[in-house]
Amino acid sequence: MFKKMPGEEPHRIVSTTPDTAVVFRPAVVRTPAIVTLVIFGSRAVASLIRSVWRHPVAVLVAAVPCVLSVLYGWRVALLLVLPVLAGLVSWAMVDRSSFARWMGWRLLAWWRLVWVYRRHWQPVMVISGLGKHVHGRDYLPKLGKVSCTSWADLVTVRMLNGQAVKDWADRTDNLARGFGASSCRVSVLKGGRLRLTFPRCDPLAVPLPAVPIPETPTVGPIEVGKQEDGRPWLLKVHGTHVLVAGATGAGKGSIIWSTIRGLLPAVRAGLVAIWALDPKLMELSFGRALFGARYAADPADCADLLDDAVKVMQARAARFAGHQRSHTPTVDDPFVLVLVDEVAFLTAYQSDKELRRRISAALATLTTQGRAVGVGVMAALQDPRKEVMNIRNLFPDKIALRLDESEQVDMVLGDGARDRGALADQISPRPELGAGVGYVRLETSPDPIRVRATYVSDDDIRDMVGDFAGEVA
Structure with a gap:
């Protein structure tokens, strides 16, 4: 009736129920001391070599x-x-940037690894649910290399077998609070390895002045601001379409005017033509003289201007067919950038159904067929809902400035963008802190990049008009 069980057999057990589950202590295999010493010694040597x-x-x-x-x-x-310490201090005082690059950030990375990440790794992993406790043993993701930049810690992590990127993206708040950072962003390095970015400060907290107008004509990428890592933010406009979404006062005008500012020398050279649609009569009208006859504010005029852009696109496509597959700006075939400020007014809030149909059809045609022949669209809107802008997925490159709701982030940048760190709904509404700050998701990368556009003031626009008005045919 009773079966012998492996390990230490329980005594004085009385049961009349067959197959009753009995808790017992399994057999213990004693490991020789020399084996234990070899294991710990090899781990210590490996850890030293790794350090x-x-x-x-x-x-x-x-x-x-x-x-x-x-x-x-x-x-x-x-x-x-x-003397060595005195030399290092002198080096830091004379050339702070090179000292930080070769010494400072390396020492800080080691200190952050020991004092912050390795020290708190186990409790943070277990409490956040990224580590597992099975049969008395903790299974933790492996902490890899820690490196520091001027504004953030970059932590490499090897996931547990069976974990997904979403498991980490869903716990960015837990990770940020656990390691004392303001936020955390998750990006994929390669299979099974992630990079966690923990900002230590905000390099985009101060408004940026307008970038000087380029001396030589260019069709892009255009410098319109600065990335969070300190590099210039170069916005591609030729060969793509750009959607800019943001609440009132988020800084959409900064991106639009910075783009115009960067293209003005090419406009003067005849390599670029800017067509402006300004249904609000507020933003682009301030520099109306820069656009010549290619400016429209009335909805009917906007529809006509978009129809003209479609005709230009189709004429080029007919000429290019069988001869070339990409566009190179020339005086005869300049790059045409169609700027639409507050596109939702034309596609959703316009009372005339026929005008809405014409505008929506023209925009859909331009965004699906225009970039190969040198016709690009940059559209700005406040409300990114699908019923307001049903062609938002036709824009390869997207920019999310300050948004009102967390759900709107994924509407603009795509599914999972907020989980990867694009916290556009948490950008400060104060103009000096949040105007022009946003996240960019490019066609070539799923990871959002935090940026800030330069502020083009009214005086800057007046100077642009004074220098370049009359240059547009």
Whole structure:
């Protein structure tokens, strides 16, 4: 009736029920001490090699004084180390950027690894649900390399087998709070490896002045601001279409006018033609003289201008067919950029159904067929809902400025963008802090990039009009 069970057999168990589950202590296999010492020793050596490989500067700074103290005593070590310290301080004072690049950020990365991430790794992983506790053993994602930039910590992580990127994207708030950061962003390096970005400060907190007008004509990419990592934000307009979404006062005008500013020399050279649709009569009308006859504010005129753009596109396509597959701007075939400020007024809020139909059809035609022949569309709107803008997916490149609701972020940038760190709904409504700040999702990358557009003031626009008015035919 009773079966012998593996391990230590329980005694004095009485049961009349067959197959009753009985809790017992399994057999214990004793590991020889030498095996345990070999395992721990190999782990220590591997950890040391890994530390030297990943943080050579920090290991050198910590090891050299200790070795000198052991070999020659602490007095000699102090005498030898002090001149080196004085040299490093002088280096930092004379050339701070190179010191930070070669020494400062490396030392900070080692310190953040030891004091912040390795110290709190296990509790944060377990509490956030990214680590698993099975049969008395913790299974944790592996903490990899930590590197520092001027504004953020970049942490490499190897996921557990069976985990998905979404498991981490859904817990960015937990990770940010656990490691004392304001936010966390998740990006994929390669299969099974992620990069977690923890900002330490906000390099985009200060408004940026307008970028100087280029000296040579260019059709892009146009410098319109700065990325979070300090590099210039170069916006591609030729060969793509751009959708800009943001609430009132979010800074859509900064992107539009920065783009116009960067294209003006090419406009003067005849390589670019800017067609402006301004149904609000507020934004683009301030520089109306820059657009010549290609400016429209009345909805009927806007529909006619879009129809003309479609005709230009179709005529080019007929000429290019069988001869070329991409567009190179020339004086005879300039790049045409169609700017539409507040496109929702034309596609959703317009009371005339026939005008709505014509405008929507023209925009759909331009965004599906225009970029190959040198006709691009940059459209700005406040409400990104599908019933307001049903062709938003036809724009390869998208920019989300400050938005009112968290759901709108994925509407603009695509599914999962907010989980990857595009917190456009949390941008400050204060103009000095949040105007022009947003997230860009390019056609070539699913990861959003945080940026800030330069502020083109009214005086800047007046100067642009004074210098370039009359240059447009």
